[in-house]
Amino acid sequence: MQAKYISYQDTASFSKLALDYIDDQLQLKDFYSYRPELEGLKSAVENRAETGDRNILVYVLQKQYASLTPNKSVLKNIELLASKDTFTITTGHQLNLFTGPLYFIYKIVSAINLARELKIAQPDKNFVPVYWMATEDHDFEEINHVNVDEKNISWLQSTNGATGRMSTKTVAAAVTAYKGYLGISKNGKHLAKMIEEAYLHHDNLADATRFLVNELFQKYGLVIINADDRQLKAEFLDIMLADITKQNSARTIEDTSKKLEDLGYKSQVNGRDINFFYLIDNLRERLIFKEERYLVNHTDISFSKEELENELQNYPERFSPNVVMRPLYQEVILPNIAYIGGGAEVAYWMQLKANFDFYKVPFPVLLLRNSALLIDRRSAQNLFNLGFKLEDVFLPTETLKNNWVRNNTDATLSLADEMRAITSIFEQIKLSSYKIDKTLSVSADTALTKTEHLITNLEKKLFRAEKRKHKTALTQIENVKKRLFPNGTLQERTMNLAPMYVNYGEDFLSTLIESFDPLGGDFTLLLP
Structure with missing residues (x-):
């Protein structure tokens, strides 16, 4: 595959905050610690204080990998x-069914590539790419489905607890449907085997996800962590107690x-008075302070302050940070x-900077994950035949159509010259009217405005009439946009890994590794 790069601004697909952050706008300086560049990362390394017990971290990870036989690079x-x-480069994501949208894959590749780039820049240090599994998330409806070629495959299950702890006993039907799409090609059968082993031979969603992601990325040394762990939570105990009781x-x-x-920026997350859940099997509910007691929402469970302290000391694993405290937990352990995250993640991390400062926990460098659009041969050829550049595909459909018509017609569709002539005539009429009666100049202006409106409408009718003559080309434009932007959004936000893996196999992931530059600041176009 070949890669071409364009600016994020030219895609018209990213938030103002994300673009301003990339452009190093001064008004955002107070909301992060270091710039997403080699010098900023070097400073982050030099200033990184030890916050967690490394020996506990290694022990927990080795325990979590005990049932796998990962590549030597992972164990190393x-x-x-x-x-x-040794330092980590982390990305995090929910446990989406069958890896979910492509951007999940892009996040991990970005982390792997940044770790590699930093090792080259600082050979005396070690950098480990980490995928943080959001095993404590409880919004199953966000992750229980996947889109493959506009077909929705869903895992039907009811749950109220942490998704990572969910049993995989009921996922077989979704696995069968997914395998049906993958087909009998060599690549399809290879991915199907991984999916089947992951989801039908592991008891819960966390273990299934770890197996699958490890199979895809183990040769690149990716380390996968499940922070739903008693020993890791114990390291966060002091902050949990302080934040729950003092808010x-x-x-x-x-x-x-x-x-x-x-x-002028939009908030991505909203904190609560208490930003923790109470977590036991099949239950993850908010903690609420009411009438001098700590209540577990929608249950009869409650604690006095002393009882809460005892519960935290004895069962730290029963307390789960919400979206605004999870990053702090991550940086502690x-x-x-x-x-590395998407635009919305970078935005909500910026909302948390002061909280990191309050608890004296180092704030990491924030990097926008790499984004990509794979343009298949058919679509690329269509674009070239229509006279467009590849980057033109980010223009709205109607803009592309209008541009094509203007470039491929012999008819005069613009009445700009005629309008200038009419305006000149009305200026003369206005002058003559003014000489007769000063108030008539207003009437002349009103008549001009009405005429301009009529000319504009006529111009639109001329354009519509001309477009009807080019139905074939305009339909091609519509089809290219639909193929490359399913549901009218970026390919990576809806499309799953499946079609990419079926068509290109392991080469697809290798191409991403070769093409993505996490510090490049550009959007990647991929062509087979």
Whole structure:
């Protein structure tokens, strides 16, 4: 495959905050610590204080990998985490069925490539790419389906607990449907085997996801962590107790969010008075402080302050951070220097900067994950035949159609010259009217406005009439846009890995590794 790069701005697909962050706009300086560039990352390494127990981290990871036989590079990276010269590059995501949308894959590749690039820049240090599984998330409806060629495959199951703990006993029907799409080609059968082994031979969704992601990326040394663990939670105990009882994060996040909103940016997350859940099997419910007691929402469970402290001390694993406290937990237990996420993630991490400062936890470098559009041969050929450049495909469908018509017609579709002539005539009429009666000049202006409106409508009718003559070409434009932007959005936000793997196999992932530059600041176009 070949790669071509265009600016994120030219895609018209990213938020103002993400673009302003890439462009190093001064108004965002207070909401992060280091720039997403080699010098910023070097500073993050130099200033990274130890926050967690590395030996516990290594022990937990080795325990979690005990049932797998991963590549030696994975085991080596886990061992390296015991060294103070080793740092992590982390990305996180929900446990989407069959990896979910393509951008999940792109996140991981971005982390792998950044770790490689930093090792070259700082050979005396070690950098480990990490995928943080969002095993404690409880929004199953967000992750229980996948789109393959406009067909929705869903896993039907009811749950109220952490998705990582969910049993996979009921996933067989979804696996069968997915395998049906993959077909009998060599690549399809290979991915089908991985899917079947992951989901039908592991008891819960966390283990299934770990197996599948490990199969896809183990040769690149990716380390996968499930932070739903008693020993890891124990390292976060002091902050959990302080934040639940004193509600510090609620204040700091609210203040920061208001500052960002005052600058014209939209808040991505909203903190609560208590930003933790109570977590046991089949239950993950918010903690609420009411009438001097800590209540578990929708249950009869409650604690006095003393009982809460005892519960935290004895069962730290029963307390689960929500979306605004999870990043803090991550940075406590990992020696992390960079977090890679999408535009919305970068935005909500910026809302958390003051909270990190309050708890004196190092704030990582924020990097926008790599984004890509794979343009199949048919679509690329259509674009070239129609006279467009590849990057033109990001223009709205109607704009592409209008541009094509203008470039491929002998008819005069613009009445601009005629309108200028009419305007000149009306200026003369206005002058003559003014000489007769000063108030008549207003009437002349009104008549001109009405005429301009009539001419504009006539121009639109001429254009529509001409477009009807070019139905074939305009239909081709519509079809290319539909193929490359399913549901009218970026390919990576809806399309699954399946068609890419069926068509290109392991070469697809290798191409991403070769093509993505996490520090490049550009959008990637891929051509077979």
